[in-house]
Amino acid sequence: xxxxxxxxxxxxxxxxxxxxxxxxxxxxxxxxxxxxxxxxxxxxxxxxxxxxxxxxxxxxxxxxxxxxxxxxxxxxxxxxxxxxxxxxxxxxxxxxxxxxxxxxxxxxxxxxxxxxxxxxxxxxxxxxxxx
Amino acid sequence: xxxxxxxxxxxxxxxxxxxxxxxxxxxxxxxxxxxxxxxxxxxxxxxxxxxxxxxxxxxxxxxxxxxxxxxxxxxxxxxxxxxxxxxxxxxxxxxxxxxxxxxxxxxxxxxxxxxxxxxxxxxxxxxxxxxxxx
Numbered sequence: 001x002x003x004x005x006x007x008x009x010x011x012x013x014x015x016x017x018x019x020x021x022x023x024x025x026x027x028x029x030x031x032x033x034x035x036x037x038x039x040x041x042x043x044x045x046x047x048x049x050x051x052x053x054x055x056x057x058x059x060x061x062x063x064x065x066x067x068x069x070x071x072x073x074x075x076x077x078x079x080x081x082x083x084x085x086x087x088x089x090x091x092x093x094x095x096x097x098x099x100x101x102x103x104x105x106x107x108x109x110x111x112x113x114x115x116x117x118x119x120x121x122x123x124x125x126x127x128x129x130x131x
Numbered sequence: 132x133x134x135x136x137x138x139x140x141x142x143x144x145x146x147x148x149x150x151x152x153x154x155x156x157x158x159x160x161x162x163x164x165x166x167x168x169x170x171x172x173x174x175x176x177x178x179x180x181x182x183x184x185x186x187x188x189x190x191x192x193x194x195x196x197x198x199x200x201x202x203x204x205x206x207x208x209x210x211x212x213x214x215x216x217x218x219x220x221x222x223x224x225x226x227x228x229x230x231x232x233x234x235x236x237x238x239x240x241x242x243x244x245x246x247x248x249x250x251x252x253x254x255x256x257x258x259x260x261x262x263x264x265x
Contacts, residue, residue, distance in 0.1 A: 042252035
């Protein structure tokens with residue numbers, strides 16, 4: 001059956017960015033990033049189960065400057081998705097939809113995610129070259 | 132008409148089944164909430180416990196992951212995390228892949244990939260916990 005091109009609903013690019021949509025997009029994007037992070041978790045655990053040599057190779061890969069940057073990125077994605085996810089769970093309970101409350105929780109999510117990431121990265125750097 | 136259906140457009144059978152247009156009712160939505168709630172303590176535990184170790188050397192991490200409590204929590208993290216991850220990417224694919232065949236293929240491959248990765252990661256944890264390996 002030949003299909004005429006159907007009219008499409010406008011996608012993201014036609015809207016002026018607003019904090020509500022930016023946070024929502026970030027939640028989905030960080031979720032996708034964390035799905036890839038599962039691969040890293042599996043690789044790391046398999047290396048751990050394969051013995052000291054394999055584990056050393058895996059940690060060498062991750063403790064390079066680029067590896068640390070990637071790890072910091074995953075950490076930020078994790079904490080953002082974590083905090084924004086809790087915000088979503090609160091919404092699911094039917095609370096926090098008022099404009100002022102939503103604005104406040106948005107700010108809390110961003111600040112908490114950044115603070116938790118900073119603390120985590122500081123702890124990682126505290127390991128020094130130990131990894 | 133009955134509550135929750137002010138228009139009265141649904142058939143009595145449709146109302147009784149309560150499965151909606153997707154045919155699955157609220158099971159997908161509910162599964163995503165359940166896994167989210169479980170992942171709040173599991174995720175926080177994983178990151179905090181790992182970063183609380185004195186260092187990330189092989190012996191330290193191996194001993195940590197091998198302790199029964201930690202091994203069980205790791206297994207749960209992998210199982211629930213991969214379930215949550217799949218329900219998430221499922222929605223992304225459904226939103227952005229309009230072609231039916233391609234959508235089905237993508238969902239199939241993603242599901243297989245999730246099960247494969249979760250199985251491998253869980254085997255690794257079990258191996259560490261039971262003291263097998265070289």
